[in-house]
Amino acid sequence: MQYTDNLVLKLPEDTDESLVRTDINYNWAILDEVVQAMRIFRMTVVDIKAASTTGIHVAITGTGAIQNITTGITNPDESRNATITGSAGASGNIVLTGLVRGTEETETIALDGTNTVQGNKPFDTITNIKVPAELTSPKTVSIGWGDKVGLTYEISAVTKVYKVVINAVDVTSTYVTSKVNATYGTIDFSTIGAYQDMKIFYLGN
Numbered sequence: 001m002q003y004t005d006n007l008v009l010k011l012p013e014d015t016d017e018s019l020v021r022t023d024i025n026y027n028w029a030i031l032d033e034v035v036q037a038m039r040i041f042r043m044t045v046v047d048i049k050a051a052s053t054t055g056i057h058v059a060i061t062g063t064g065a066i067q068n069i070t071t072g073i074t075n076p077d078e079s080r081n082a083t084i085t086g087s088a089g090a091s092g093n094i095v096l097t098g099l100v101r102g103t104e105e106t107e108t109i110a111l112d113g114t115n116t117v118q119g120n121k122p123f124d125t126i127t128n129i130k131v132p133a134e135l136t137s138p139k140t141v142s143i144g145w146g147d148k149v150g151l152t153y154e155i156s157a158v159t160k161v162y163k164v165v166i167n168a169v170d171v172t173s174t175y176v177t178s179k180v181n182a183t184y185g186t187i188d189f190s191t192i193g194a195y196q197d198m199k200i201f202y203l204g205n
Contacts, residue, residue: 039203039205040203041152041202041203041204042200042201043198043200043201044197045078045149045197045199045200047077048077048078048149048192048195048196048198049077049192050191051083051144051191052144053085053116053142055145056074056076056082056143057073057129057142057143058072058142059140059142060129060143062134062135062136062137062139062140063135064133064135066130067130068128070128070129073127073129075123075124075126078150079101079149079151079152080122080123080146080148080149081120081121081122081123081146081148081184082119082121082145083144084109084116084141084142085116085142086112086113086135086139087138087139087140087141089113090111090112090114090135090140091110091112091113091134091135092111092131092132092134092135093108093109093132094108094129095107095108095128095129096109096119096126097126097129098127099124100150101124101152101185104127107119107120107121107123119146120181120183120184120186121150121184122149122151122184122186124150126143147188149187149192149198150186151186151187151200153204153205155202155204155205156205158176158177160180160202160203160204160205161180161187161201162176162201162203163201164176164199164200164201165198165200166189166197166198175189187200
């Protein structure tokens with residue numbers, strides 16, 4: 001490609017009185033192609049909340065029958081992984097349905113007593129929580145969000161993420177590339193402090 005030092009970018013002009021801009025400005029076309037080819041993104045997250053084991057739904061009591069919970073759900077502030085936490089002896093699979101990057105998806109997470117079990121998919125919203133028949137009263141399960149933050153766009157390799165800044169401090173060496181998951185397009189921040197600000201720089205597919 002040849003470059004010129006007198007490149008002037010301007011909006012396309014109307015070719016007639018129809019107010020339809022049919023004269024595609026060549027300079028803008030070049031710029032658009034360059035941006036699309038590079039696909040450089042900066043994701044900015046402001047005042048992110050700390051992980052919460054009950055953030056999405058407080059304790060749901062089992063009934064010995066399948067329950068599909070669609071009310072009382074609070075969606076995460078950002079695209080976050082879901083977590084499940086049961087009471088003593090809780091078992092069975094919790095099935096979560098919601099949107100991941102605008103597409104409906106499900107994730108199955110197995111209860112493990114009182115341990116908090118981490119999901120992987122970065123849900124934008126949760127629309128249904130399916131509680132199994134194995135969960136009997138008075139056993140409960142709580143649904144929360146964890147410390148894995150979803151990127152706005154998918155990535156094909158962990159090396160696509162090249163810079164991470166938290167509260168104006170460069171923490172790239174901590175999170176790139178060991179904490180990046182290319183399969184789910186997430187970064188595991190291990191422990192997110194309340195109301196942190198984040199900037200994530202990465203290349204799209």
